[in-house]
Every structure is written in structure tokens, then in C-alpha cells.
Amino acid sequence: MATRWFGAPVQRTEDPRLLRGRGSYVDDFDLPEMLHAAFLRSAYAHARIVHINTSAARELPGVHLVLTAGDLGELLEPSPLLVPHHALTQPRTQLPLARDVVNYVGEAVAMVVAENRYIAEDALDLIDVEYEPLPVVSSLEVAAMDNAPLVHVDVPGNVAAHLVQTVGDPDTVFTNAPHVIREHFVIDRGAAMPMECRGVVARWEPQEGSLTCWISTQGPIPIRNGLAAIFKLPEHKVRVIAPDVGGGFGTKIMMFYPEEILTPFAAIRLNRPVKWIEDRREHFISANQERSQSHDVEYAFDDQGILLAVRDTFLHDTGAYTPYGIIVPIITACTLPGPYRLKNYYSEFTVLYTNKVPVSPYRGAGRPHAVFIMERIMDGIARELHLDRAEVRSRNFIQPDEFPWDVGLVYQDGGPTKYDSGNYQAGLDKLKTLLDYDNFPAMQAEARKQGRCLGIGIGCYVEGTGIGPYEGAQVRVESDGRVFASTGITTQGQAHFTTFAQIVADQLGVDPKDVLVITGDTQAFNWGMGTYASRAATVAGSAMYLAAKKVREKAKQVAADLFEASPEDIELADGKVFVRDAPHRALTLGQVAISANPLRYAYGENARKLMSMKLAGPRPGPALPPERGGPGLEASEFYSPPHASFASGVHGAIIEVDPKTGMVSFLKYAAVHDCGKVINPVVVEGQVHGGVAQGIGGAFFERLVYNEEGQIINASFMDYLLPTAAEVPPIIVDHVETPSPLNPLGVKGAGEAGVIPVPALFASAIDDALSAFGVRVREMPLHPNRLFELLQEQQGG
Amino acid sequence: MQEQEEAPAFLEESDIAVIVNGHSYERRVPVRQLLSDFLRHELHLTGTHVGCEHGVCGCCTVLLNGEAIRSCLMFAVQADGMAITTIEGMAGNNSDLHPIQQAFMEKHGLQCGFCTPGIIMTVHSMLRDNPNPTEEEIRHELSGNICRCTGYQNIVEAVKLAAERMRAFQSESEMD
Numbered sequence: 006m007a008t009r010w011f012g013a014p015v016q017r018t019e020d021p022r023l024l025r026g027r028g029s030y031v032d033d034f035d036l037p038e039m040l041h042a043a044f045l046r047s048a049y050a051h052a053r054i055v056h057i058n059t060s061a062a063r064e065l066p067g068v069h070l071v072l073t074a075g076d077l078g079e080l081l082e083p084s085p086l087l088v089p090h091h092a093l094t095q096p097r098t099q100l101p102l103a104r105d106v107v108n109y110v111g112e113a114v115a116m117v118v119a120e121n122r123y124i125a126e127d128a129l130d131l132i133d134v135e136y137e138p139l140p141v142v143s144s145l146e147v148a149a150m151d152n153a154p155l156v157h158v159d160v161p162g163n164v165a166a167h168l169v170q171t172v173g174d175p176d177t178v179f180t181n182a183p184h185v186i187r188e189h190f191v192i193d194r195g196a197a198m199p200m201e202c203r204g205v206v207a208r209w210e211p212q213e214g215s216l217t218c219w220i221s222t223q224g225p226i227p228i229r230n231g232l233a234a235i236f237k238l239p240e241h242k243v244r245v246i247a248p249d250v251g252g253g254f255g256t257k258i259m260m261f262y263p264e265e266i267l268t269p270f271a272a273i274r275l276n277r278p279v280k281w282i283e284d285r286r287e288h289f290i291s292a293n294q295e296r297s298q299s300h301d302v303e304y305a306f307d308d309q310g311i312l313l314a315v316r317d318t319f320l321h322d323t324g325a326y327t328p329y330g331i332i333v334p335i336i337t338a339c340t341l342p343g344p345y346r347l348k349n350y351y352s353e354f355t356v357l358y359t360n361k362v363p364v365s366p367y368r369g370a371g372r373p374h375a376v377f378i379m380e381r382i383m384d385g386i387a388r389e390l391h392l393d394r395a396e397v398r399s400r401n402f403i404q405p406d407e408f409p410w411d412v413g414l415v416y417q418d419g420g421p422t423k424y425d426s427g428n429y430q431a432g433l434d435k436l437k438t439l440l441d442y443d444n445f446p447a448m449q450a451e452a453r454k455q456g457r458c459l460g461i462g463i464g465c466y467v468e469g470t471g472i473g474p475y476e477g478a479q480v481r482v483e484s485d486g487r488v489f490a491s492t493g494i495t496t497q498g499q500a501h502f503t504t505f506a507q508i509v510a511d512q513l514g515v516d517p518k519d520v521l522v523i524t525g526d527t528q529a530f531n532w533g534m535g536t537y538a539s540r541a542a543t544v545a546g547s548a549m550y551l552a553a554k555k556v557r558e559k560a561k562q563v564a565a566d567l568f569e570a571s572p573e574d575i576e577l578a579d580g581k582v583f584v585r586d587a588p589h590r591a592l593t594l595g596q597v598a599i600s601a602n603p604l605r606y607a608y609g610e611n612a613r614k615l616m617s618m619k620l621a622g623p624r625p626g627p628a629l630p631p632e633r634g635g636p637g638l639e640a641s642e643f644y645s646p647p648h649a650s651f652a653s654g655v656h657g658a659i660i661e662v663d664p665k666t667g668m669v670s671f672l673k674y675a676a677v678h679d680c681g682k683v684i685n686p687v688v689v690e691g692q693v694h695g696g697v698a699q700g701i702g703g704a705f706f707e708r709l710v711y712n713e714e715g716q717i718i719n720a721s722f723m724d725y726l727l728p729t730a731a732e733v734p735p736i737i738v739d740h741v742e743t744p745s746p747l748n749p750l751g752v753k754g755a756g757e758a759g760v761i762p763v764p765a766l767f768a769s770a771i772d773d774a775l776s777a778f779g780v781r782v783r784e785m786p787l788h789p790n791r792l793f794e795l796l797q798e799q800q801g802g
Numbered sequence: 803m804q805e806q807e808e809a810p811a812f813l814e815e816s817d818i819a820v821i822v823n824g825h826s827y828e829r830r831v832p833v834r835q836l837l838s839d840f841l842r843h844e845l846h847l848t849g850t851h852v853g854c855e856h857g858v859c860g861c862c863t864v865l866l867n868g869e870a871i872r873s874c875l876m877f878a879v880q881a882d883g884m885a886i887t888t889i890e891g892m893a894g895n896n897s898d899l900h901p902i903q904q905a906f907m908e909k910h911g912l913q914c915g916f917c918t919p920g921i922i923m924t925v926h927s928m929l930r931d932n933p934n935p936t937e938e939e940i941r942h943e944l945s946g947n948i949c950r951c952t953g954y955q956n957i958v959e960a961v962k963l964a965a966e967r968m969r970a971f972q973s974e975s976e977m978d
Contacts, residue, residue: 026849
């Protein structure tokens with residue numbers, strides 16, 4: 006593989022547009038005659054709908070349509086269960102509009118379509134819903150109680166799923182282990198909070214019988230397929246476009262959010278374009294959330310600090326529905342062993358319904374929880390045996406010659422949890438250097454003399470990335486020499502327009518600026534899933550590589566025929582195709598593209614140029630020989646990974662805690678990251694920076710607080726605090742590259758990585774800073790108040 | 803339609819005249835229309851984004867008579883007679899980006915791009931008032947704009963680079 010552009014810090018081709026304010030996000034589409042939708046959402050976490058009166062709303066001038074469940078007819082079907090699993094015995098998914106019962110604050114109850122959003126919201130105020138409140142399951146603790154109220158009357162004990170997985174023989178090991186510690190850990194809810202909320206614009210073209218939807222989504226192709234089925238349209242008559250998407254982080258990979266069905270439904274019914282844009286308040290109560298789990302953990306280890314066995318029994322809060330199956334707790338269970346040689350492991354989880362916003366993956370997707378627990382275990386061993394925390398990790402690491410390493414569990418994709426490559430000690434060594442780890446104790450002691458509480462923490466993780474089933478790509482050279490490369494995945498800021506262009510440019514000998522990458526448009530590429538699970542670069546990137554390689558081979562064949570040379574002697578560079586050692590025998594890539602299409606009519610400057618050259622005439626036989634595989638310089642390829650590829654990393658930080666206020670500040674933060682071969686280091690580092698910032702939010706600021714009535718009491722950016730530039734420290738990033746043997750590029754996913762180890766290292770650093778107070782952090786997220794309480798508890802008693 | 807007299811006060815309309823990015827606009831707008839909605843959906847200047855509608859995230863930041871403000875926190879009628887600069891007015895139709903925009907591109911100071919226009923307007927106002935900010939000052943000034951993608955690091959780097967270039971340009975102009 007030629008690698009002129011692969012690995013280079015190429016500037017993003019998408020930036021000038023976005024920087025000039027010429028991006029096109031969903032709310033930027035204003036179509037002629039367009040109407041605007043708004044949704045009435047349940048004010049109750051759990052209630053029976055006794056009666057809905059919409060007559061006043063319907064009469065409001067400017068209102069075109071008011072819908073409740075009773076108006077939906079065949080549309081009143083629960084959303085599909087995206088990822089069924091045998092352990093998920095009681096799946097429940099949401100209706101587009103609640104019919105008899107509402108199950109969380111924010112569940113959609115009615116839809117209004119009006120001349121503008123202001124009138125639509127006026128009409129919402131005129132809808133009168135009579136509710137009969139039901140007992141609320143406001144937390145995992147309530148859900149798990151004996152005789153708990155039921156979220157769904159037909160789901161006993163609120164249990165959606167129960168799964169046990171065992172590796173080795175943990176029972177025997179626990180019986181004979183020299184040391185066993187039991188602890189309880191809790192992780193609370195947070196949310197992705199992309200800066201752009203969700204949104205849908207739908208346009209129905211009755212003459213063509215075609216539906217076009219612009220949706221702020223991470224998966225337009227599954228949505229296209231679903232909408233075609235719902236509206237009984239041929240798939241090619243439904244076009245779903247994810248235009249510029251202002252962040253997703255998992256919350257926008259869903260099928261369906263109710264609005265994604267109802268907005269096109271209204272557009273078809275009214276025969277006018279309809280727009281719905283989620284506001285931030287709605288986002289807090291109706292876009293999927295994550296993170297809440299409660300773990301009972303036992304761990305056994307020997308005198309040397311070698312981890313012998315882990316028993317982890319945990320409860321997972323799925324909210325009111327299971328739209329995404331049990332992906333998140335499965336990932337937690339499979340991520341927990343991390344970079345360590347854990348050979349005896351009992352994992353049991355129970356998925357419980359609560360009267361809260363449904364749960365689906367949010368960046369990290371079950372992994373920060375698992376890493377928090379395993380790293381707490383490592384710290385627990387170090388504390389018990391008075392060993393250095395980094396040393397305990399080193400003693401337990403899987404060694405570079407032990408790959409592939411089979412953890413022994415079934416991963417989220419149904420494949421093995423089998424690590425393909427890695428070098429964990431190399432990462433830790435780099436991190437220790439970056440943090441000046443060995444000299445920290447002296448620094449800490451010096452600070453303590455001044456009454457300052459400094460702590461250092463590290464967090465190691467292994468992350469399953471790049472799952473299947475597949476993605477595809479089509480690469481096409483047009484007659485002007487520009488290369489169009491399309492794929493079914495989407496982009497929410499990950500720089501695919503640039504990184505995929507780099508991959509293609511290397512194959513075709515062009516500048517990445519001349520490769521126009523198209524993502525997120527079902528008309529540009531028909532097949533695929535979407536961008537989630539840190540898979541786009543690995544899976545779609547590999548497909549891009551394969552398609553571009555095929556086009557390269559085709560260009561060589563076509564040029565070899567024209568020059569009467571051997572394909573092996575043809576080279577592609579600087580936008581030209583030429584005979585090696587005879588560069589005067591050269592055509593532009595565009596001219597080869599023209600020649601690759603055996604037209605009887607050609608036009609333009611390139612055609613005249615081709616005519617003027619002494620090139621070989623057509624070969625005898627068919628104009629398009631079968632081995633060419635079709636006209637033009639165009640090829641489509643698909644890539645389907647054998648199983649997930651496992652990236653890894655280790656982060657560390659030096660923090661200072663003010664025991665008087667509970668406030669924490671970061672003095673230094675370093676991340677060493679291994680995502681295999683790096684396509685564009687600037688992009689990967691940007692992904693890590695952003696992940697760390699979200700991790701810091703998830704560890705210290707962001708907790709969605711539900712009260713006993715199931716109301717989120719901090720549903721605004723005033724109260725749910727996202728970290729700002731003032732809280733996020735400078736982050737030093739370094740790389741280890743252990744190429745993945747699973748795909749042709751040797752890459753692994755990078756998108757979620759940054760967020761994963763932050764709660765773990767944060768807890769470790771706080772323990773260290775407050776060791777004089779005997780603090781042991783067993784919950785996430787903390788926030789200054791809570792940390793202050795923990796200190797008071799320790800001091801009081 | 804209801805009679806004009808029966809309409810509640812919030813349905814009233816009012817004439818306004820504003821200058822946006824150097825162009826004069828006269829429009830009749832509902833009195834309750836937010837300035838952000840006016841810019842985006844009346845003038846079709848969709849570069850100004852709306853991220854929270856409660857004045858915290860900073861995506862909708864524009865310059866009003868030169869000051870960085872939240873366009874989601876005021877009504878269009880309140881801008882009557884004022885001059886507004888939006889992201890579209892930074893480089894206009896010039897082929898070159900504004901130095902702040904250029905620095906954001908070179909330093910990878912944006913990912914999804916949704917918060918970027920608001921941040922650039924904030925930075926524009928920041929550097930006018932303080933052409934040589936320290937990193938701490940930059941981070942403090944940026945703390946009214948939330949970015950969920952970048953972790954801010956490359957934004958801070960971009961601001962430093964832009965400040966440096968704009969200072970150099972300023973001293974060159976003064977020498978001329």
C-alpha cells in the first residue's frame with residue numbers, strides 16, 4: 006500500500022464551509038410551503054392517559070394537524086427491537102405516540118403541525134390531557150425492590166433481561182484465594198448532549214411518489230429501510246440524508262425516535278414539507294441517555310498482586326424501553342477484564358426497567374463503567390498489598406506475545422471477545438514518562454507540606470471497536486479527474502471527508518483535495534449501517550481502500566491497453582497515469598476515466614486530447630471485456646470484519662483537591678492511545694481530546710438528577726453542567742501503534758476511546774490526593790458537593 | 803383568521819430595520835420572534851446556530867453593535883436600528899478566510915462545526931478587547947461557549963495563532 010497521505014496530518018477539507026457558516030444542518034433547510042411540528046410530552050413519569058382533548062388546539066388559527074395515538078391507525082406499532090438477544094426475554098419498545106400509559110417524563114403524547122413553530126407550541130398549551138398518576142419506578146433501587154411498582158404491568162420484577170457468563174472456574178479460585186475483597190460501586194446517569202439537538206425535515210413528492218427526509222442521525226440507511234416498510238414505499242423512493250450533523254456521540258443512532266416516523270407521516274398526509282427541530286429542553290427528556298449501573302464486585306488476588314478471579318453482579322437501568330436491546334450491559338461485561346490476564350470471571354447482570362428516558366449507547370457505551378470497576382480493583386489490590394498502582398497493573402498485563410487473547414466472552418456483535426493485538430506495557434511506560442510518574446511522590450510530599458492535596462491517577466482500558474456486520478464504498482473517477490467516494494456511514498465531525506480522501510488518494514495518486522467523499526445520503530450509497538461503535542474508519546475505511554484499489558487496478562489495465570504496455574508497468578501519481586520510465590506516455594486520471602467508458606461519442610478538451618494522441622485502438626471482441634468489470638473508472642467494494650478489533654490506551658492525571666470545597670483541578674493530563682495504524686494524527690488527537698473532555702464531564706460534573714417522581718430536576722445547561730474551556734485541562738497525547746491484523750489498513754477505532762478511562766483515573770487520583778482522609782471513591786460521577794460530603798463522612802466518622 | 807383586535811399581544815407585529823453584515827434589511831416581524839430565528843429563518847443566515855435557547859451554550863453568539871451577544875436571548879424587535887455581524891460577515895465572499903477562521907482550520911479547532919460560528923464571534927470580540935491574551939484569559943473568555951467535540955485544546959491553540967497573526971498584521975499596518 007502506498008502511504009503518501011495515510012498517516013499524514015492533512016488539514017480537513019470540510020472546514021472552510023463550516024467555518025464560513027455554510028454548513029447545512031437539518032434546521033438550515035427551509036423549504037417552500039414548509040410547516041412546523043411540535044410535540045406534547047408527558048409531564049408524568051408514569052400515568053394512565055384517561056382522556057385527551059385536542060379540540061381547542063385544532064381550532065387555533067395556523068394549526069394544520071393535531072395527532073394523538075388514536076389518529077395513527079397502522080402507524081401505531083412499537084418501534085423495532087434493533088438488537089434482539091436470547092437473554093432479553095421481555096423487550097419493550099416505544100409507540101410513536103403514547104396510547105394508554107406514559108412511561109417517562111418526555112414521552113411523546115401528541116403532535117401539532119402549524120404554520121410556524123411558535124403557533125405549534127401555542128397549540129400544545131391548548132391540548133388538555135387528563136392523567137391518572139401511577140406509582141413511579143424512579144431508580145434502580147426502586148426497580149429492584151420486592152413488590153416494586155411495575156413499569157410495564159406484564160413484566161414481573163421490572164426484569165427485561167438476565168445474563169450470566171462464566172470464564173474459567175471462579176468459585177474454586179475464590180475458595181482458595183489468599184485475598185478476597187468485596188465492594189459496591191455505583192455509576193449514575195449522564196447524557197451525550199450533542200450541541201445540535203435532533204431534528205427532521207420531511208418532503209413528500211406526490212408526482213414521483215417519493216419521500217425525502219433530512220434527519221440529524223447517525224444511521225440514515227436503516228431509517229430509510231424502516232420508513233419504506235412503514236409507508237409501503239419502494240426503498241429507492243425513500244431518500245434519507247444525514248446532512249451536517251452537529252454531534253451525535255451515540256444518542257443519534259436510533260431507529261426510531263417517534264419524530265422520525267411522525268414528521269414524514271405528517272408531510273405525506275398534508276402534502277407539504279414538515280420540519281421538527283428538538284429544543285434543548287426536549288432533548289433532556291426525550292433523547293436517549295445512559296450510564297446508570299449498580300455493581301456488587303468480589304475480587305480475589307495473591308500476595309504478589311496477581312488478580313485471580315472477579316465476580317461482578319450488576320443491575321443495569323434501561324429506562325422505560327429497550328430500543329437497543331442489551332448492548333450496553335453486554336459491553337460492560339465484556340470490557341471489564343480490560344488489559345489484564347483475567348482467567349476466572351463470573352459476570353451476571355440484570356436489566357431493569359425504570360420510568361426514565363430510554364437507554365441506548367452513549368460514547369463509551371458501557372465501557373467507562375467497566376473500566377471504572379476494573380481499575381478500582383487494581384487500586385484496591387495495590388492499597389491492600391501496599392504496592393505501587395502502576396506496578397500492580399504491569400504484573401497483570403497481557404503480554405505482547407500472548408495475542409490473539411481470547412477473553413472467553415461473547416461480544417456485543419455475537420462474535421468472540423478476542424483481542425487482536427496490543428502492547429499495554431509500552432503504553433503505560435510512555436504515560437509514566439509523560440507524567441513523570443516516578444518523581445510524583447516527592448512532588449506530592451512537598452505539596453502536602455504546604456497543606457495542598459495532590460494526587461495522581463491512571464486508568465487502563467481495552468476497547469472493542471470496528472464491529473461488523475459490514476460497510477461498503479463506491480469510488481468513481483469522473484472525466485474531469487475528480488474522484489467521488491461514497492459510503493453509507495455518516496459524519497458528525499470525525500473528519501471522514503478528509504481521512505477517507507487520504508485513503509483513496511494514496512491508491513489513485515491524487516491529492517486528497519481532489520477526492521470528494523460523500524457520507525450519510527442513501528441515494529449516494531445504498532448499503533450499510535451507520536457511524537457508531539468506533540467503527541467508521543475501520544469498516545468503511547477498509548471498504549474505501551478496497552474500492553480505491555480496484556479502481557487503481559482498472560486504471561492500470563485501461564492505460565496498459567492504450568499504451569500497449571503491461572499493467573505492471575503503469576503507475577499512478579500526481580493525477581496522472583503513465584508508463585514507468587516513460588513519463589511522456591501519460592494521461593490524466595480523468596482521460597483514463599473517459600477511455601474506460603467505450604462511448605461512441607466523446608466531447609470536450611479531454612476527448613480532443615485523446616484523439617490527438619497515438620493510442621492503441623479498441624481490441625477485437627466486446628468493447629467492454631468481462632474482466633474489466635463494467636464501464637468507467639468505478640468500483641464498489643464491501644468490507645466485513647471477522648470480529649471486533651480491540652484498541653487500547655492508558656490515561657493519567659495529576660490533580661489537586663481543595664478539601665474545604667471539594668473542588669478538583671487538573672494540573673496535568675496525559676493520554677497514550679493505541680488505535681493501530683493512525684490515518685491522520687491530528688484527527689485522532691482531536692478525538693481523544695474531545696473524549697477526555699466528555700469523560701471529565703461524566704466523572705465530575707454531569708449527573709442527571711431524577712427525583713422520586715421521575716422528574717429530571719436539572720434539565721437545562723444552567724443545571725446540568727457541561728465542562729467548558731475553563732475546566733478541561735491541556736491534554737498531552739501520545740500514540741502506540743500495534744496494527745490490527747484483522748483489516749487491510751491495520752486500523753482500529755478511535756472515536757469513543759478518550760472518554761473511557763476518565764472516571765477510573767479520576768477516582769484513583771482523588772483517593773491518592775485524599776489518602777490522609779482515608780477516602781475510597783466508589784461512585785461516579787462525583788461533583789464538588791458530593792466529594793465534600795465524602796470527606797465529611799470520613800472525618801465525621 | 804381571528805380579527806386583529808382579538809389577537810393576544812404576543813401575536814402583534816412590528817417593523818424593524820437592521821444592518822446585518824453591512825446590508826440593510828427592513829422587515830415586519832412578530833414581536834415574539836427571537837433574534838436567532840429572525841437571522842436564520844427570515845434572512846436565511848443559517849450560520850448562526852441554536853444549541854440551547856437559554857443563553858448558556860453560546861452557539862448563537864453574534865455581534866450586536868460590536869458586542870458579542872446571545873441571539874437566542876433577545877427578540878428581533880429589540881435589535882431595531884442596530885448593526886449585527888454574523889459568521890457570514892467574517893470573511894464575506896472573500897476567497898481568504900478571516901485570520902480567526904484560518905487559524906481554526908490550521909489547528910483543527912473544530913469537529914462537527916455546530917458550535918464553531920458562535921465561538922468565532924466570541925473570539926473576534928475577545929481579541930479586539932485583548933489582542934494578546936494569556937492561555938488562562940483565553941480559556942476564561944471561551945467558557946461561555948460550549949463545545950462538545952474538541953475538548954477545547956485545539957480551539958485554544960487556534961485563538962493563540964489567530965491573536966499572533968492579527969497582532970503582526972496590526973503592527974505592519976501601523977508601520978505602513
